[in-house]
Amino acid sequence: RKEVEQDPGPFNVPEGATVAFNCTYSNSASQSFFWYRQDCRKEPKLLMSVYSSGNEDGRFTAQLNRASQYISLLIRDSKLSDSATYLCVVNRFNTGNQFYFGTGTSLTVIP
């Protein structure tokens, strides 16, 4: 079973729409959770951390449900510049700082 599972999409939404991505993780010992953004042919970059109480950063809201092992990302008022692949990432410290990546969800925002 994969550590992190995401719907690969693609999601094609008009500008101004609200879109939600979901992800599940398999290891209950996972300690930290993130959404990374990856533009085409570029390296992944941290979008936001995800906290148990839920957190917001501008138009982006992330939620974590530890009981269901489920993470979500909500993007409101989508912009053309939001077009990218969104990677769900979980982390735990084993012998090192181990990150486990989902395959990513592709988003295209259409004018």
Next chain:
Amino acid sequence: NAGVTQTPKFQVLKTGQSMTLQCAQDMNHEYMSWYRQDPGMGLRLIHYSVGAGITDQGEVPNGYNVSRSTTEDFPLRLLSAAPSQTSVYFCASSYSRDRWRGEQYFGPGTRLTVT
């Protein structure tokens, strides 16, 4: 700060050739990792290091070697290239647990094709 740098950006190898992918960081990060990214597979950990002189295997280590002689550098060696190693390779670094703020920093990637 240059952050995480990787060379080369692109490489074409023939089956059986060997090469080293270079990775360096100037942020004094203790942890460094190598990932490969393939379509539909996500990023998969090849090898990682928690400090100079210490390395360990990740999810897909076969066919690759690493060493960490300094905090800054973490080269990845392909011993005998195979077409299955055609991929995009990312190096990443982060602080150790006691200084970690959550972010892992990635280099720009190396696109490797093995024919």
